[in-house]
Amino acid sequence: MKRQTTWDLSPLGKKINDSAFLKERELMAKKYSDFARKWKKDKSFLTDEKSLKKALDQYEKLSQLGTKEMTYLSLRKNVETTNIDIQKAIKKAEEFYRKRIQEIRFFGLELGAIDKKQQKIFIQSPELKKYKHYLEMLFNESRFYLSEKEENILSLKSGVAHGNWQSMLSEFLSKQSREVYVEEGKKVIKKEQTFSEIQSLIHHPKKKIRNTAAKVMHGILSEHSDIAEKEFNSILENAKINAELRGYERPDHGRITSDDITFDIVDTMAEVVSDNFNVSKNFYAFKAKVLKQDKLAYHERNLEVGTLSGEHDYETSISIVDAALSNVDEGFVTIYRDMVDTGKIDVYPRKGKRGGAFCSYWSKDNPVYVMLNHTNQILDTTTLAHEIGHAIHGTLTKQESAINYDTPMFVAEIASNFCEEYVFDEIGESLSDKEQFLLNIKRIDAFISSVFRQIAAYNFERNVHDEFAKEGYLSKKQIGALFTKHMKSYMGSRVNQDPGSENWWVYWSHFRSPFYVYSYASGLLLANAMRAKVKENPEYIASVKKFFSTGTSMSPQELFDSIGIDITDPHFWQSGIDEIKDLLTETQKLAKKLGKI
Numbered sequence: 001m002k003r004q005t006t007w008d009l010s011p012l013g014k015k016i017n018d019s020a021f022l023k024e025r026e027l028m029a030k031k032y033s034d035f036a037r038k039w040k041k042d043k044s045f046l047t048d049e050k051s052l053k054k055a056l057d058q059y060e061k062l063s064q065l066g067t068k069e070m071t072y073l074s075l076r077k078n079v080e081t082t083n084i085d086i087q088k089a090i091k092k093a094e095e096f097y098r099k100r101i102q103e104i105r106f107f108g109l110e111l112g113a114i115d116k117k118q119q120k121i122f123i124q125s126p127e128l129k130k131y132k133h134y135l136e137m138l139f140n141e142s143r144f145y146l147s148e149k150e151e152n153i154l155s156l157k158s159g160v161a162h163g164n165w166q167s168m169l170s171e172f173l174s175k176q177s178r179e180v181y182v183e184e185g186k187k188v189i190k191k192e193q194t195f196s197e198i199q200s201l202i203h204h205p206k207k208k209i210r211n212t213a214a215k216v217m218h219g220i221l222s223e224h225s226d227i228a229e230k231e232f233n234s235i236l237e238n239a240k241i242n243a244e245l246r247g248y249e250r251p252d253h254g255r256i257t258s259d260d261i262t263f264d265i266v267d268t269m270a271e272v273v274s275d276n277f278n279v280s281k282n283f284y285a286f287k288a289k290v291l292k293q294d295k296l297a298y299h300e301r302n303l304e305v306g307t308l309s310g311e312h313d314y315e316t317s318i319s320i321v322d323a324a325l326s327n328v329d330e331g332f333v334t335i336y337r338d339m340v341d342t343g344k345i346d347v348y349p350r351k352g353k354r355g356g357a358f359c360s361y362w363s364k365d366n367p368v369y370v371m372l373n374h375t376n377q378i379l380d381t382t383t384l385a386h387e388i389g390h391a392i393h394g395t396l397t398k399q400e401s402a403i404n405y406d407t408p409m410f411v412a413e414i415a416s417n418f419c420e421e422y423v424f425d426e427i428g429e430s431l432s433d434k435e436q437f438l439l440n441i442k443r444i445d446a447f448i449s450s451v452f453r454q455i456a457a458y459n460f461e462r463n464v465h466d467e468f469a470k471e472g473y474l475s476k477k478q479i480g481a482l483f484t485k486h487m488k489s490y491m492g493s494r495v496n497q498d499p500g501s502e503n504w505w506v507y508w509s510h511f512r513s514p515f516y517v518y519s520y521a522s523g524l525l526l527a528n529a530m531r532a533k534v535k536e537n538p539e540y541i542a543s544v545k546k547f548f549s550t551g552t553s554m555s556p557q558e559l560f561d562s563i564g565i566d567i568t569d570p571h572f573w574q575s576g577i578d579e580i581k582d583l584l585t586e587t588q589k590l591a592k593k594l595g596k597i
């Protein structure tokens with residue numbers, strides 16, 4: 001079967017400046033203007049439940065306008081990063097939508113400023129039941145709101161103070177290509193590769209290929225490190241200014257508030273994981289021993305200790321993921337097959353396409369899309385499962401109202417890890433001891449990257465934001481030293497912090513969306529908890545689907561409580577780490593049995 005391996009964006013639009021986009025803008029301008037005209041004069045929404053219900057119903061409909069154009073342009077930008085016409089169209093569209101948001105910004109600001117007594121009345125009102133948690137979040141976040149004029153200024157400067165810097169470096173890196181060694185058939189030849197392809201080669205089993213790729217990658221990052229220094233400092237300064245203006249208590253306060261959770265939950269998780277960094281250190285020491293190396297190079301930390309048989313081309317990956325999801329839930333499979341068969345996945349790397357993988361769902365009225373950079377490696381199969389997990393989450397949440405169609409970052413990685421782990425199970429079916437050993441190594445590598453590496457990255461972020469606040473500017477050398485310190489904290493002494501590895505913060509895009517990274521750790525540990533409950537009682541999958549369908553109509557803590565998970569308990573987070581420890585112990589026993597150590 002010949003599959004479409006690039007996006008079909010026709011459900012969104014056909015071209016830049018599509019006439020449908022322009023018509024929707026006209027409608028949007030009218031509707032936003034009507035809303036502003038009505039509720040700037042009529043302040044009954046601040047005191048009357050029925051009036052607020054009417055206003056929120058209108059507000060919800062406004063939130064869906066314009067999403068097709070912005071989704072279309074954003075997706076095209078990710079696969080055509082050098083297309084100037086798209087960048088121009090995005091800037092014009094952003095300017096138009098920014099003005100519309102400014103036009104109705106008064107509504108949230110005035111509603112957030114009502115007294116506590118009235119807030120309580122609205123939250124408890126049966127008339128406003130649909131909007132209960134939306135209002136709870138609004139009232140919580142309103143503590144940090146500025147005046148309407150100040151909020152408009154912050155919005156206007158966000159692109160030049162943050163967005164432009166962030167996209168600039170990403171685009172520079174995506175344009176890079178170099179000659180490196182690659183394997184074609186039985187031959188190793190030199191061939192020009194894109195930046196994302198070079199990244200995939202640093203884990204190649206052939207030393208010559210991975211070392212050359214790492215050297216070239218170090219060179220690219222070094223060439224861009226001066227630019228990255230300016231870029232990163234600008235983002236740090238912008239974050240500091242915003243935090244001071246809003247009165248945040250700490251650099252990650254905004255992220256935690258937007259995630260609808262509390263300091264104690266994030267701090268508990270981060271502390272438990274950091275206290276268990278000996279698990280990742282022991283793993284790398286074990287891995288070095290298996291590979292007969294005294295130490296691993298930095299880029300070798302995810303190096304395979306052997307090759308599992310079988311080609312993981314895209315069709316193979318599709319079949320494996322299909323089989324894995326079929327063992328979990330038929331509803332998941334239906335969503336997955338639709339994604340694969342209807343042009344919702346952009347599969348292969350190409351010049352100008354950004355690296356990595358992601359899933360995009362901005363509006364319940366639009367399709368969910370996935371981007372991959374598939375290079376026929378086994379991890380590409382698990383990456384497909386990971387992004388499909390996001391797609392399943394985004395699709396199931398469409399059952400929610402538009403105003404609750406969102407996913408807090410803290411829980412954003414749960415569905416992805418939930419599905420990915422079942423694919424690891426599927427790959428592990430009927431393997432020999434040797435093959436099971438190799439798969440376990442891959443699985444632990446994934447655990448380490450998602451839990452320990454990401455919390456080390458979160459610790460780095462907190463450290464770098466604090467240091468910036470003290471010093472006012474950080475050199476690339478200072479940033480690199482902090483980065484190396486925190487990478488070493490979870491890797492230990494058996495992984496060399498090679499010259500050049502201190503610049504790996506340069507391409508790590510998550511640092512430009514501060515404190516996002518802790519969601520990878522919470523996502524995997526929470527996904528494991530759900531999987532354990534499904535294993536114990538298969539009917540628990542109904543609770544899992546409830547979770548994936550709920551959106552933001554409940555806080556994460558309330559939602560977890562409703563399905564029997566206590567995220568405030570340190571022992572819960574420790575139990576997730578203990579699963580990793582148990583898998584490492586099992587793998588070490590297999591290694592002895594096979595004579596690997």
